[in-house]
Each structure stands twice: as C-alpha cells, then as structure tokens.
Amino acid sequence: QVASPVPQGPNKWHEQFPIAKGQRQSPIDIVTSNAKVDKALSDNPLKVSYSNNCCQSVTNTGASFQVVVDGAGTEISGGPLDSTYKLVQFHAHWGPLGGDEGSEHTVDGVTYPAELHLVHWNQKYKDVGEAVDKPDGLAVIGVFFSRGKEHAGFKPISDLFAKVPRKADKVDISFNYDPACLLPARRDYWTYLGSLTTPPLFESVTWIVMKDPVEVSAEQLAALRNLLWETPSGEGQMCNNYRPPQPLQGRLVRST
Ligand SMILES: NS(=O)(=O)c1ccc(NC(=O)NCCO)cc1
Numbered sequence: 001q002v003a004s005p006v007p008q009g010p011n012k013w014h015e016q017f018p019i020a021k022g023q024r025q026s027p028i029d030i031v032t033s034n035a036k037v038d039k040a041l042s043d044n045p046l047k048v049s050y051s052n053n054c055c056q057s058v059t060n061t062g063a064s065f066q067v068v069v070d071g072a073g074t075e076i077s078g079g080p081l082d083s084t085y086k087l088v089q090f091h092a093h094w095g096p097l098g099g100d101e102g103s104e105h106t107v108d109g110v111t112y113p114a115e116l117h118l119v120h121w122n123q124k125y126k127d128v129g130e131a132v133d134k135p136d137g138l139a140v141i142g143v144f145f146s147r148g149k150e151h152a153g154f155k156p157i158s159d160l161f162a163k164v165p166r167k168a169d170k171v172d173i174s175f176n177y178d179p180a181c182l183l184p185a186r187r188d189y190w191t192y193l194g195s196l197t198t199p200p201l202f203e204s205v206t207w208i209v210m211k212d213p214v215e216v217s218a219e220q221l222a223a224l225r226n227l228l229w230e231t232p233s234g235e236g237q238m239c240n241n242y243r244p245p246q247p248l249q250g251r252l253v254r255s256t
C-alpha cells in the first residue's frame with residue numbers, strides 16, 4: 001500500500017506555507033521586560049464562561065490529542081477581545097519524555113514540558129471554518145504545564161489517551177467535564193497578535209498566554225506518549241509536536 005508521506009518538520013513548512021515567514025507568526029519568546037502592562041486589559045477583565053457538559057470526545061489528530069467541544073455555552077470575551085469567542089477544541093504540544101522542552105511559547109527563554117491550547121472562534125463569523133483565516137478569527141488561551149503534583153482536573157482527559165493510540169481514533173466523553181479546571185487560579189496573562197502554530201499557519205489568532213503554569217504529574221505528561229504518530233522509521237510515540245519561537249517582527253506584547 002502507499003505509505004502516507006511523513007509530515008514535514010517546522011523548518012520545512014515555509015515551502016508549502018510561505019506565511020511561515022510572515023509578520024505575525026506564533027509561537028514567540030515572551031520577553032517579560034518588554035511586555036507592556038495595559039490597564040485596559042484589567043479595566044475590562046477577560047471573562048471565561050465554560051459549561052461542564054461541553055466536551056464531546058477526544059480524538060488523535062495525528063499531531064496531538066484534541067478534545068472536541070460543542071461550543072454551546074463556552075464563551076470568552078473581554079480583555080483583548082472585541083467580540084465573543086466560542087470554544088471549539090483544546091489540545092496540547094509537548095516534548096521528549098522527562099525533558100523540560102515541549103511548550104511552544106517560552107518566557108525569557110524558559111520552556112515548559114507542555115503547553116495546552118484552548119481554541120475559540122469569533123462569533124461574528126458563521127463557523128470556525130470561516131473564522132480560521134481572518135485576522136480576528138480565533139482566540140487561543142495558552143496554559144503552560146509544569147511537572148509536579150497530579151492535576152486532578154486533567155486526569156479524566158489524560159486517562160483517555162491510551163484509548164486513542166492511532167490517528168483518527170476517537171472516544172466519546174460520557175462524563176461532565178468543565179475545561180475551566182485547566183486554567184491557573186491566577187488569571188494574569190500576556191497577549192499579542194499571532195498565528196496558528198501548525199499548518200496552515202494562518203495569522204488569525206489573538207493569543208492569551210496565562211502567566212502561571214498549572215502542575216501536572218510526570219505520569220500525566222508520560223500519558224501523552226500513549227498517543228502514537230508516524231515517524232520516518234514507522235509508527236512511534238507522539239512527542240516534540242511543538243513549533244519553536246518565531247521572530248517577533250516588532251510586535252507589542254501586552255500584559256495584565
Ligand atoms: N496550535 S494552535 O495555534 O492552537 C492551532 C489552533 C487551531 C488550528 N486549526 C483549526 O482550528 N482548524 C479548524 C478549522 O478549519 C491549528 C492550530
């Protein structure tokens with residue numbers, strides 16, 4: 001049978017997606033001393049109102065896990081957002097087993113072992129497909145995972161990874177689950193205009209990167225490797241599915 005081509009790494013994406021060398025690419029290294037505190041962000045606080053029955057299923061996309069969300073009643077607004085955005089999915093990026101790299105954004109050059117992305121689309125568009133390539137189309141909340149004690153809230157999800165080892169595998173989420181439990185208690189964040197961090201790399205994302213990491217256990221980080229993907233030497237554990245930081249191109253990073 002014809003083997004599907006193994007996906008090219010980040011340093012080759014520009015060949016098929018020239019926007020990879022664009023003016024508002026993500027992720028970036030967040031230089032905290034250059035971030036500008038913007039009172040407007042606190043004057044109109046970021047509002048996260050998720051429901052606890054919005055998560056439908058977990059799937060292996062071949063590049064990450066993805067919890068598919070029925071956007072009903074899972075909205076964010078305020079902060080840097082001029083509109084209401086609805087949660088459509090969340091996923092993560094991570095590094096090698098036991099390593100400390102794996103996050104996409106870095107903070108003064110510091111990496112975390114993983115980074116969660118909660119993806120929302122602007123309600124001014126009719127669906128995520130229409131929103132995904134518009135300059136104000138998406139808002140993604142990034143949450144750093146640090147290695148420490150077990151995250152009880154993430155456990156029901158990390159326990160499902162073993163059930164979706166291969167691309168397109170999918171398992172239904174039959175229990176109530178509120179993704180807000182994955183957010184750090186302190187809601188301070190950095191925000192800047194960027195892009196999808198995977199092809200097609202559309203420059204359509206208002207990034208909201210939480211300052212505080214949330215702790216997950218080494219076992220929960222290891223559970224991410226129950227997901228398998230295609231490697232040049234055949235099927236292997238999914239890891240290092242992160243894009244490194246991209247040029248800031250003069251963009252301003254704002255801070256609460
Ligand atoms: N890693 S990331 O920047 O959070 C990201 C989010 C959404 C996508 N793509 C997406 O939502 N496509 C569905 C609509 O066509 C790709 C990467």
Ligand SMILES: [Zn+2]
Pocket residue numbers: 091092093117197
């Ligand atoms: Zn992502």
